[in-house]
Structures are given as C-alpha cells and as structure tokens.
Amino acid sequence: MKTCKHLIGLTLAVVILLIPAVSFAADSNISVKLTNYIGNQSSISLSPTGFYQVTGDHVSVTNRFSGASRYETAALASDSQWTNPKTVILVNRDVFIDALPVIPLAKKLDAPVLFTQPDTLTKTTEKQIAKFNPDNILVIGGAKSISKDVENKLKSYGAVKRISGKNRYVLSENIAKQMGNYDKAIVVTGNVFQDALAIAPYAAANGYPILLTEKDKLPDYDLPKQVLIIGSSFSVSDAVENQIKKTSTVQRIPGSTRYELTANIINQLKLKADKAVMTNGTKYADVLVGASLAAKKNSQILYIKQDDVPSAAKSVTKEKASYAYDFIGSTSSISAGVENELSNHFYLAGGSTYNLQINNGKLNLNHIKTYGNSLRIKPETYNESNRISLNGKEYLGTVNFSIESGKYIRPVNENIPFEDYLKGVVPNEMPASWSLEALKAQTVAARTYSITKTGSTVADTTAFQVYGGYSWNANTTKAVQQTKNKVLTYKGNLITAAYSSSNGGYTESSDEVWGSSVPYLTAKKDTKDPQTAWSLTLSKQQINPDSIDVNKPASWFASKNETNAAQLSGIKNWILKNKETGASAIKILKIEDLTFSGTTKGQRAKTATLKVNYAVKQNNGNYEANKTSAMTVPVTELRTMIGASVFKSTYVTVSQNSSAFTISGKGYGHGIGMSQYGAKARADSGDSYSSILKFYYPGTTLTDY
Template sequence: MISIRKIFFFAVALTIVFLTNSNLADASTAPNQVSVKLINYLGNKNEVSLNIHGTYSINGSNVHLIEGNSYKVKVENSTTISLYANGTKVKVYTNSFTINPVKYGVENYVSINNRDYLGDFTFTIENGSYVRPINRLPMEDYLKGVVPGEMPASWNVEALQAQAVAARTYALSKINSTIVDTVSNQVYSGYIWKDHNYYKNSTLAVNHTKGEVLTYGGKLISAVYSSSNGGITESNANLWGGTALGYLPAKNDPYDPQNPWKLQITETQIDDSSLNMAWPASWWRTVVEKDPLVTNYVKNWLKANGYANKDLKIAKITGLTLGEEKTSGGRRMYGGYRIEFFVKDGVDGPFRMKDGTLERFVATAPKASFGTIRSMFGGSYIKSHLVDRITYQNGIFTYEGRGFGHGIGMSQYGAKKMADLQKSHKEILGFYYPSAVEDNYIDSMIQEIGGKNRYETSANISKYGWNDANTVVIGRGDNPIDALTGSVLAKKYNAPLLLVHTDSLPDSVTQLLNQYKPGKILILGGEKAISNKVETALRTYTTNIERITGQRRYETAIKVASEVGAASQVFITSDSSVSPDALSIAPYASAKQIPILYTQSDVLTPAVKDFLVSAGTKKVTIIGGTGAVSESVEASIADLVGQSNIDRVSGKNRYETSINIMKTYNIDPRNVFFAQGEEFIDALPGSVLAANYNGPIILVQKNSVPQQVIDYLAEDITFIPQIHYLGGEGAISRDVRNVIENTILH
C-alpha cells in the first residue's frame, strides 16, 4: 500500500471458502472474530511498547494491565518473551502470551508503538527474534479499520459501502486463518476510527452494510479489488490461472479514470568506463546507480533468485521489450529484459573477479512473464500489466501504462466515480461482480444447541463445548435448583453439566459417557434428587464418584461452595426453583469461581448465615429484587459483612435482571447465549458453556423479546456477536429469533 492520501492497491490470491454452521464449534474460528497479524505499521521489532486504555487481563491469570502504567513486550531469546511494567520485568513466557480486555468495547483498547487497536492480543515470537502481535476482534470492528485504510474516509459513502462489502466478503473467506494487515490481505489500520468525526463516513459504511457479503453459487465470492483497472477489468483466469469465474470477467469499465502512469529507467546505471575494475574496493561504497529506487527492487529480486546474501551493483538495464500477446483484458503477458550487474560476497566478503577484473554477471530473458518483470522493477513503479508501450530515447527506457493493481474485480477509483454519479453501493457491486448475489453472513453466526428434550439438550451442549471430559457433573433434570449452583463447580473442573432423571440415565447421556470415559463424576443433590440406582449405573463408567449434597437446597449449595474453594465473595439469590436469577449470574460466577448460595426470601437461612461467618466472606452480591431477596435479608447480611460490602443487581423483571448483570460486570458480548426465561431448565447446562466463552446468558420469552433486551441489543452491541440459542424453537420461537437477528443487524 502506498498511502491512503495518494493511490490504492490491493492484490490477493484467488480463494473461495464458504462457512456453514459446522465450522462454529471452535470459538477461535467463529465468523465474528478476525485474527490479524500486525506487520504493516509495526515492522520487525524485538520489543514493543504498550499503552493500556481501560483495563486488560493476562489470559489464565489474575494479573491486570492498567491504564497509566508503561508496558513493554520484549523477546529475550528464541523461545521466551517477557512483559515489563514501568521498567520491571513482570513475567517471562514461553513462546507467547495473551491479553484480553475486561470487557470488549471501545473504552478498552491498546496502543502498540503508538497505534491504537481494539480486542485481544497474543504476543508471539517470530523468526526467533521479533515480537509479533496477533490482534483478535469482531469482524465489523475490524472492517472499520480496513475501509479507511483501503479508501479515503472522505469519499462518497456509497463507494465506502461497496468497499465494506467487498472487504467483509474477503475477510470472511479467510476466517479460519490468521491474516495480515498489509496488501497481502487487506490494509488494516487499527482503531483509527475512534476519531469519529474524520472517519464518520467509513464507519457509517460498515454499520449500514452490517453483515452484507457477496455469494455465487451459494458460496462466498473472491471479492478482490484494486485501486484502478485502467479502463478495463481483467478475468481472474488470465492473470492467476485456474477456472474463469463468472463474476470476475474482463470487460470495459467506463467509470475508472484510467490513472495513466509512466516509469523511466536509465539504461546505463553505472558508467564503469573510468572505474578501476581491478580494484573495486576503491569505489564500491561511493558509487550508486542512476535510479536507486528501481534498482533496489532489482537487487532484491536477484537476491531472491540465486544471489542471496550478496552485495550487488546494477551496471546496466537494457533489452526492455513488450510481447505482443495480451489477455482479453488487454494486459501484457510477456516482456523482455537484460540486467548486467557486479557481485560481492556479503558486506565484507570478496568481490567476484575474473582475469583480475570485476566480473560482470548477466540476468536475461527475452520472453519473461510480465508478472516477473513487474516484481523485478516494483509494483509501485510498473503499476499494472496494462502497458501501452515502451519507448527508448537518449539512453532511457520509458514504460507507459494505465491503472494500478491487478485490475480484477472492483476498481476503487471506479467505485468512487459511480458513487459520485449517484449510483448505490449495490449498483457498484453489481457492475464489478456481475452474477454475484447479495447475502448476509449472520446465518453463519447462529448456533442452535437443542434436543428432543432437556436431557438430550444437555448432551448436545456438552458435545458442542467438550470433545472430551475427564470430569462430568450430573444434575437433576426435573428441578434445576441443585444444578444451578453446580455450574460454578463444573467450571472449576472444566466439566460439562449433564441432566438425568431421578431414577434413570437418559440414552443421550449414556452415549456421551461412553464417549468421554470420565475419570470422575460429581453428583449434585441427595438420593431424592438423584437416586442410588442412578449412582450405581454411573459406577459402570468410573468408581470415582462423589455426591455433593446437604439436607436441603441451601446446604447443598454450601457444599458446592466448599468444594469450589474460596468464598471471600459470594452471590446470594432466591431459593425459588422457578427463579432464573441464578441462571443469569451463573456464567459470570462460574468464570470468576464465585459461589452461588440460596436463601429464603424473608429470612437469611441459618445455614447460609453460619457459612458466611465460617468462610470469612467479605463481599456479598444479591441477585434479584426485593421480591426475591427482601430488604430484611439484606440487613441480616449487612450485620455480617457490613453494608458497604453488599451489592444488589436486579431489574424490573428477570429479563432486565439478566441485562443488568451483563452491564454491571462488563460481560463480553462477542458470544451471546439466549435462553427462555420461563422454562429455563433446558438452558441450565449452557451456563458452563457460556462461562467457557466468557459470554452472558440473556433471557427472552418464548414468543416475544422483552423491550429491555431489544434496547440492549440495539444500543450496546455494535458488531454481530456469535449467537447461541439454548434449546430448539419449542423453547425460543422463530419469531423471537427473527427479532433478535434483525435487531443485531440493524
């Protein structure tokens, strides 16, 4: 890429990839998340500086990176990379480490060598020497950094929208790989769009086309583009080989301004007639070529083609010709060249001498592919294959051509002209990608995890989240009360939570246990909840079985809390088996390993009171309003931990409570789990899955979406999250799903 202030060029290899829901089991390859290797602005550095805006945490630890401190990441040797804070080494890592924002959002970002980026960052070692950050962020926010990197934000918004759709389609086709922030993929400029005034149009372009992609034959197209096609588009097969694609034809483009260019190359780069060829050391360091910018490209090409680790001087560039053969798009297929040059072995090595004088080497090809010639002299100088002529006069060769880039697909300058002529972005895309169909990638962002019943749903949730499991947690399927608090324990052991009948194991669960062959099984609740008959059946899979139970639900929750370990902080919620408040807090509680306890509504349950004292609990958060946990219970807790150490998260109803939990704890919305708020036991095993994704559970009604949920989705989520429906359409209707998806898109 030259400069977004000048002219633009983008070239990619032809690739078509189509994603279906089967790709989505691995969160790292979810279509809403792009992984970008940061090279373009960073270069190759053995250390980089970090400025934190907001708060980040180091993945897998309780260490936080805080705004105001000065951080550096430095490669210590080929296998270790270190983090420094205010000049002091904090931690040494083997090969890599990752930092995550406490909540994904525009208020949390990182400046790396003074360029801002949103999202997560994995710092790796490249080539045993360099710090290489890999930035992971939602697709739509990635595009907000691509569109102004590829096209000036001041251009007509319709051109910018066409650019956004093309860039999104291309990025989605690469979703299962790490792309780079250069023209090798797409120029990604990071979080430059935080300057909302200057980048208003480019950000609007991404927002107004949210999720839009182009498909052909049901698959994503290769939405390649270039700066200028010189007045005629090119077929992909002509330049890159392979099958000609119907949406990438060669045809005249009346909108492209053609952008003529000229390159002059002096034939004699070094006049050696007066140089002492028997003693080249006398002039080697002082003599330079006539056209050093061009000859630097030539030297690099020669070094990549047989002269690695050599010091070269270009003496003469001659024999420049054009073949008569042209593509259907009018582009040159062949050309000729002759390069004469001198060679020295490395910086301090010997000169290549012959018969006592410096030897003149020759690289020549009377008929080379024009792609080779363009690489040799630099794509920034020979700007396209669309060359009209070569002339020779007064010892100078002159290439004259049109366009900039490969000319396949959309012309960025042509898109600008069409937009200025009041053409819509859809008309622009229709002209440059004929036969392509507008589509939306939201279908790839949706995963329904359900089953014929709650037991099969729990098994399918487990299959989705765990390929194997050494520990399995078993809960009662007809009453969620014990299993809800057990989600924190399941997370501790990275264990799926499976629901069973009181007196039997469902077939879906037995099949999964046969697959997992767990080494340990935890049963939540007493014999009335899960009978000895079920325990006996479970012993066919492992003899290492532990039953966690108390006389009542309160004591069972306390036993779970004791098994979890630390209880300096706890959540307390209603003991009602029909209250979903515990489900709403369960993903966050599980991720943070904070126990969930139950209490009676109007009196603090004695067993809970005794536990808070014996555990030395310092912080209590009540989940739910005063109808669920009364003010008198809150007062009793205050007597134990102090009023300043009590919080309450609630809402007007269970739906608003689930939203307020998200907002209070800054829960990452990149992966969102939706559950029905009335018959919610189907979703209970999903609480551990949501915790693994650091995502929330949002409650909805079966046949309608509460206004509080609509408001949150419309106002607080600016990108397309990965959507998980816990249960089938019998739990969350198609109408509700349509409302959710349309709200997120618009």
C-alpha cells in the first residue's frame, strides 16, 4: 500500500480474501526486502550509530605467521613486509633484555628484526638474510648474546655493526643515541619484556627511544622534557617517577595485567587500532615479532591468551572497530578457536561511513575485504541506540546484503519485531500529524493486513506496505502501542484489511475489483470522504501530422514521441501483446475515441473502450503506417496501463472537445475498505478508531491476535 502523505492508495498487489484463524506470537518477527528507498544500486553507503558488527565466516582480514620455530616465524613476518631492506637487525633468540629497546630504531632504519642462536648463525635466519641481501647488519647485544663467530659470518652478507652495553640499561641508552633528536622518551622496567614491547609500536611511530630502568633506581642517563612511563608502580616505582619529575613532565600508563596494559596504551593515547597484531602475552619471541610487525605496518599490538581474548583486548577491538588481525605464532600460542572468534565478526566504527559495492561480481566493503554474494551486518543488541543508515535512511536490526540480478545490492532488514515493523509502516502509510484515532484505525488495518506474513520476507513498497525503517514518529508509535495486538476478524478469521487513500465518497465492493465477494468489503456511501476531484487530459493528436510524412514512418519513427508518451506506454504494450505480436514497437499517432460504460456497485465506471491510430515497426525492420486498433478492457486495467498515480481511481467520467479527452474523477485508489482521508475526517469529528473500523469493515470484530 502507498502512503496518502503523497496521495497514495494504489490497488493492493496481492489480496487474500479469507485468512484462516491462526495463532501468532506477540513477539513474532518479520523481514523486509528494501527497494523503495534504496532503489537499484551497485553501491550503498552505510553509517552505523552505536555498535554494529559484520558477521559471518572469516569476515575479518586475518593472517597468521607461524613457523616451526621462532626463527621461521620471524622470517615469515619480515618476508611479508620487506623485500630488500638496507639494514637487518639481529637479536638473541632468548635474551629479551637486548631486544626491548630495539623496535623504535628498527622503524627508523626500516629494518626487520631476526633471531639467532648466540654461538651459531641459525640456518633459517641466514637464509633470510641472504634473501634480503642487505647493505648493513646491526647486531644487538654483547658477545655473550651474539658471539664474534656469528658476527664474522655475518660479514659475508653485509657491513656489520654492533650496539652493546655493560648492562641492559646502558644498552638501551646506547640504542637511544642512534635515534637522533627526540623530545620524548619511554621509560619502562628492564625486568620483563611485556611493558617495553607493548609500547614499542607507538614509540617507533613517533621516533621515541625506549629506556630501561630498575624498579627503584633510575639509571644515570639524560631524559628529555617529556617522559612516558609504562607499567604500574610495581614495575617502575613512584620513587623513580618522582625523580623523573624533577626534570621532565611525566605521564604514566599502568595496567593491572599485561593484557590490560596493551589496551590501556591504545585507549589512553587515543591510538587508531582498526588493524591489530595479536600475540600471546606470555611468549617473548612472538611478542617481539609482533611488535616489529606492528611498527612496520603502523598498527597496534594486543596481548591475548592462547585460548581466550581477554576482556580488555575484546573491548579495544569493539571500541576501535578493529577489522584486520595478524596472529603471531602457531596454535600453541593462539588457538584456532581464538582466531575464528576474531575472524568471524568485527565492529563497524559508529558515526563512520562505509561504502559497500559490487566488485567483479562480489561484495566489497570499503576496500576492507571482498566477500561473496552476501554479507550480514547486525547490531550488538537490538534497540534504538543501535541503528544503521543505508544511503541516508536509518533502520534498526540486522541487514543482510546480497547481489540481485548480478548487478544490484539488495538489502533485507531481517527479523524485525512485528510491532516495531508497524512503527516503520504507519507513518509512511498515513501522515503522522493526523488525529490519533485515525492513526490507530490505520495501525489496526496495517497489522491485520500483514500479521500472517510474520516469519517471512515482505516488500517495503506499495506492493505490500510502505516501510520506512526507523522513520518512527511519536504519534504513530503511540497509535501502535495503544492498539498493541489488535486485529480485525470476521467469524474468527483475520480479514483482508484493504484500504486506499480516498474512495471519492463511495466505497467499492471487493467483487468488482478482485472477482470475489467479501461480506465486510461492500459498496456504500461514505459522507465523510472529502471526494477530492482530479482530472487527466489526453491529447487526441499525439504526433503532429504536419511535422512528419505519416506514410513514411521509417523517416521519423525513432525521433518522434507522443505528447502523452508516459501515459501511453502501457497501452502500447497491450497492443504489442494482443494485436501486433510480430512488431517490436509502435507509435500512437492519434486517440480516435475513448468511452466508459457500465457502473459498478460502488458507482465506478466498469468498462473502457479505446480506439487509436498508430504506426508499427515490425520485428523484421519494416514499418507500417495508419493502422487502427480498438480495445475494450475493464477500467481498472486501463488505469494500470495509463498509470495509477495520474489515473487516480475508477470513479470517473470522460468528456472530449476538439483536441483532447478529459478523464475526470474523485478519490485515489481502489476504494475498497477503509478510506484514509475518510478515517481522518471521522476522527476529526470525534469518532473512535473502533467506530471508524466498524464503518469501513462492517460485521468484523476487533480482537487480540
């Protein structure tokens, strides 16, 4: 059905004249195929409010870097980002204290970080270095960490430089000296690896060195004016913080656990985390590889457990709308279950706009990922706080997108609570500014009409009922709430609650339009309908004969169109189907006659006779001129041919003058059942919604479903 807000009231496409008594649950759902406001588009703009997530198998962008050893894992990760780096950095496989400060320098040098054994250059690493063919190799740590023998062997692959220090604190200071000028430094404990590597991607992105400290004693090194301490006072004491404050402005980011720490770093520093590297927070080698990879990719690192995504990390992926994950290590570090959990959904950023488009026959979301033929986006919970805008129109609940006819994106608003569905229908079927009793009558009619479709998918157009998504209005919502569960029945069966915009002052009997007589859809006078008049003029001469050679249609057929071409399209199709079956096109030159005859029970014209003169283009390419054809059809059929938005009802007469036929009518729509404008007038005069329904559906019962 179509909204009378725009003078709507077209004939129902499908009518069930007797609906068996059925029990419907009050919490039933209905799905709606969205075409009315979306149209046929190859791309759709999406904008969520609240928390919406893309769901399905492997919808996130995921990679796993897993080797048989830490050497292989490091090689795989570095091989994914570098081809021929000028510098390669080498660290001891086990001595994490050497590697903690190295990531910012690696970023500065654009160098991958690889592992080796202390006394032997690991074969996997040697092979990777040879593949990279660097100019320089930077060894981190003293000879106890990486021996002179290893250093000498490395010289065959590039110039070797070593950075070392008498202890971890001096080493971190020496690495910092290679960073050049900086106005901020990171201070972390040198006793565990998690704190330094948690902040490493941020430090690398900003060119800040990482300096190690003892818990209760600050080493004797120079600090810049700004210092960021990572970890709680159990890692870096308040005493050390107070000492730093003597020369520098201090910010501290603590964390009660290693997992909370990585989350706190992202949140407190307001870092973008749509892409994240996920590592097991207990595995040094994996964390170092992850930190190096995150620094290179300008992403963030999150610590998780083998079989669980801690709540702190889970919150980050939600709030930051993370959609891409690099997993470091084998399933003994991060299980397949955790990987699947993160790969099978991701949140969209609230307030952001995404573009869903067809790319090579598949759906592509904002260049995030290309999917198959369908993609489902659903709210974290169904409520009014979570909404999604499609091309500027908001909807609640889940939307499933699929490719239609190979070229259009077709959304389906899935499993909407039925009463909420009505809240999206009523303001689009009747102006929300109208009297509440009229709106309540409309609501009951809409509910009765659609309740049998719960559990299925319906159209959002006049082919069923116009559904506007979350275009709720306080007045129409009140009408839905105050009539909750109310439907109309006849002898225990749901009725066909037909309605149109205006009946022109007389309701029509169902058998006159649909061929079946229904006791509650009868013809009778309606004194409250406003009987709004309208007219449609059709020129007699559709193509000026003075501008063409009528007998040579080939010369003008392609360039000339009828004066009322839009209104004659359906008539031409009828002639092609019923009269000129061997033709590909016709042009109507003249309307020679138009008459209406017979009267329905509802005082409407019954039969239309139309005579036209036309030219034909045959399928073989030949043309014929001055052909004449007459058609006799029900006026309802002629209305459909000409267009129900201009030929507004069959409550019509026709007149003519020397140049045109004028169809004059009253009302808008088929006139069966309730007149929406009549309901408004009755409500305005004080009638209750039950009285309005009783008038338009006599003999029916208002009851709960």
